[in-house]
Amino acid sequence: MEKLQVGRATLTWLKGGVNFLDGGAMFGVVPKALWGKKYPHNEKNQIELRTDPILLQVDGKNLLIESGIGKDKFTDKQIRNFGVREESFLEETLAELDLTVDDIDALLMTHLHFDHASGLTKKIAEEVYEPVFKNATIYTTAIEWNEMRNPNIRSVNTYWESNWQPVEEQVETFAEEIEIVKGLKMVYTGGHSDGHAIIIFEEADDCFIHMADLMPTHAHQNKLWALAYDDYPVTSVHEKESWMDYGYKRRAWYTFYHDAYYRAIKFNQNGEKVDELERVRYEYE
Numbered sequence: 385m386e387k388l389q390v391g392r393a394t395l396t397w398l399k400g401g402v403n404f405l406d407g408g409a410m411f412g413v414v415p416k417a418l419w420g421k422k423y424p425h426n427e428k429n430q431i432e433l434r435t436d437p438i439l440l441q442v443d444g445k446n447l448l449i450e451s452g453i454g455k456d457k458f459t460d461k462q463i464r465n466f467g468v469r470e471e472s473f474l475e476e477t478l479a480e481l482d483l484t485v486d487d488i489d490a491l492l493m494t495h496l497h498f499d500h501a502s503g504l505t506k507k508i509a510e511e512v513y514e515p516v517f518k519n520a521t522i523y524t525t526a527i528e529w530n531e532m533r534n535p536n537i538r539s540v541n542t543y544w545e546s547n548w549q550p551v552e553e554q555v556e557t558f559a560e561e562i563e564i565v566k567g568l569k570m571v572y573t574g575g576h577s578d579g580h581a582i583i584i585f586e587e588a589d590d591c592f593i594h595m596a597d598l599m600p601t602h603a604h605q606n607k608l609w610a611l612a613y614d615d616y617p618v619t620s621v622h623e624k625e626s627w628m629d630y631g632y633k634r635r636a637w638y639t640f641y642h643d644a645y646y647r648a649i650k651f652n653q654n655g656e657k658v659d660e661l662e663r664v665r666y667e668y669e
Contacts, residue, residue, distance in 0.1 A: 385477060386647045388661050390637055391587030393442040393568070397647050397663070398477040400437045400452025400503060404430040404467035409612040410600070422603035423645075430467060432644040433600070434663070435499050437474060439481070442585075443565045445489045449583060449594055450641050451503030451516070457546065472503055488517045492570055493524040494596035495577045496532045500641070501547040513546045515554060523564065525572050526557035528579025538615065539577070573598060573627075575620030576611065582627060591636035592648070598624045600642040602649055628655070 388395045407429045411419040416429065425431050438449040452472040462468070475485060493501065504522065505513040524532075535543040548555075561571045568585045576597040583594035597613075598620055599605065607625040610617040631638060632653045639648045643663070650659040 385480065386661055386664060388592075388637065388639070388648050390585060390592045391567070391590035393440060393585050393587070393592070395592070395639065395648075396439040396441070396481065398437045398439055398448075398452070399473040400450070401435040401454070401468070401472045402470045402644070403433055403435065403453065403499065404428075404469060405433055407431045411604075412610050412612045412614070412617065414606075414609050419603060419609070423601060431601075433499075433642045434640075434644050435472075436641060437503065438594070438639060438641065439478070439483075440492070440568075440585075442568060445565060446483065446487050447564065447568075448488055448491045448517070448520075449639075450493065450500045450596075451491055453499055454502030454504075454506070456507050457498075457502045457544075466499075474503060485517050486519050488520045490521045490523060490564065491517060492564065492583055493522060493528075494570075494582060494594070495528050495580045496524060496547065497542045497577065497597075498544055498547065500596075501532075502544070504547055505550045507546075513550045515551045517554075520554060522551055522555045523562060523570060524555065524557060525570075525579040525581050526559055527572070527574075528577060528581070529555055529557045531578055573619070573623040575616050575623050576614050578615055582623075586634070589635075591631070591634040592639055593627060593631045593636045594639045594641070595624070595627060596641065598627070599638065599640075601640060602643055602646045605651075605655070 386397045407425045435453040437452050440447040452474045455471045506516050508514050532543045532548050563569050567587045570581045572581050585592050610620045614620045637648045637650045647661040647663050652658045
C-alpha cells in the first residue's frame, strides 16, 4: 500500500476495486487523438479506473476518503455494463494496518455515485443491507444527500437505495464547507454532480487537494477536460480552473481515487509536475 505524508496527515491507499469505462465518456468532447496520448486504453477504448479509498490519519482520527465499490452489490448485467473487474478488498487492506471497519471515525464522501458509495453498506440477506462502518459519521453535502434519496431521471441509475437507507442515521450534511479537524475541510463545488465536493488539507506550507471527479485521473489536468458523466460540465470547468490555480500556487499534492497509475501528483505554480507517487501494481494485474 502506498503512503504519503502531508504535514501531520498520513494518507494510505486501500484496495477498493476496479472497473473499466469507455474512454470517450470519461473525457467527454475531447477527441481520442488527444486523450489517448495521456491515458492508456484497451482494444475496446476502455480505460482502467481504480475505486481505492484513502485512509487519512490525522490528530488521532481514522478517516476514509470515499468507500470503494463494495462487494456483492452488482448484478451480472451491472458487472458487464460498468466493467467491474475486481470488487473491494477494503477490510483485508485495513487488517494489514491492524485496523478494522469499526476503527473508522468518519467517511468524507465527495459525492454518492455508486462507484464511491457502494462500500458504505453490505448485503446480509437477499435485499437486506447494513452499514459497514457502524461507528463512523458520514459527511457529504446537503444537496448530494437530497439527490441521493430523490434521484432524477438521469441520476437514478447511480444513486442506489441500498447505499443510503442503512446509513441515513450516520449522515451529517453541510452547505458550503465544513472543517473536519483543524486544516481539513470539505468544500462544495457542484459540477460532476449537483452536490459534488472536494477535500483540502492545509498546514503551513503543506497542502493536498482531493479533487474527486473534477479531476479523476492525472490525464484530466487540463482545465477544459470535463467528463460526459458530469451533470454540470461548465461548473466543473470553472471549479477546476479555480482550484487548480489555487493548488499550483500552494504547490499542493493532488490525490486520486480513480487513477490506475498515480496516487498523487504535485505541481508547481506553472502546472508542471514536480513530484509523484505512483501506484504499485499487483503481480496478477
